[in-house]
Amino acid sequence: MTTAAPVQEAPGTAPGAGTGVISRALPWLLAIGGAIGFIAAAALLVEKIRVLGDPDHVPSCSINPVLSCGTVMDTPQAAAFGIPNPLIGVAGFAIVITIGMALLAGARFDRWFWLGLQAGTVFGVGFVHWLIFQSLYRISALCPYCMVVWAVTIPIFWYVTLHNLRTGHVPLPAGLHRPVDALARNHTVVLTVWALVIVAAIAQAFWTYWMTLL
DSSP, rough: OOOHHHHHHHTOOOTTTTHHHHHHHHHHHHIHHHHHHHHHHHHHHHHHHHHHHHHTTOOTTBSSSSSHHHHHHSSGGGGGSSSSHHHHHHHHHHHHHHHHHHHHHOOOHHHHHHHOOOOHHHHHHHHHHHHHHHHIIIIOOOOOHHHHHHHHHHHHHHHHHHHHHTTSSSSOOGGGGGHHHHHHHHHHHHOOOHHHHHEEEEHHTTTHHHHHTT
C-alpha cells in the first residue's frame, strides 16, 4: 500500500451522476461484500473438511437434489486448480476485505495497485461465470454457499471496473468516455439485468425440477 494524493477524474471526462456514489460506496462494498464472500467460502471449506473426515457427512447446504453442495464437492470442477475452490475464495476475499477497510481508513493507492485489484476481480468474475456454467449445464446442481459467492463477486468486479474506468486507472479511448459515463449513471440497472439473466438461466436449467415443486 502506498499513499498518494486522491486520484482525479480522467482528463476530458465529466463526472456522471453515479460516479460519486460509486467512489463512496466502493470501500463499503469491498469490506462488506468481501466479508460475506469470506464467510460463505469459509463455511464451504468447513463442510469440505468434514466430508473428507467423514464420507457419510451430509453438508448443511445439501438441501435437495438441485441445491446440493455435496454433489458439487464431488466433482473435478470443485478443485479447478488442484486445490479446493473455497481456499481460493477465503484467500481472495480476505484481500478484498483488507483493501476495503484500508480505503475506509483513508488509504490511497497508486495506479499499479488498482490495476492489480482489477486483474484480481477480472479473474474472480471470470472464474465465477465458468462455475455458473459448470453448475447449470455439466454438474446439474447448485451450491448455496457458492451462489452467495457469485452474488458478491459480480458487484465487486462491476464497481471496481467502473471506478478504475472513471478515474483513469484503466485508460480509455476518447470516444468511450461518454458510454462509460452512461454506465456509471445506470450502474444499478446494469447490475440488475446481469442478475436477472443469471436467475433466468437457473430457472431454465432446472425448469423440470422446479415444476415438480408446484
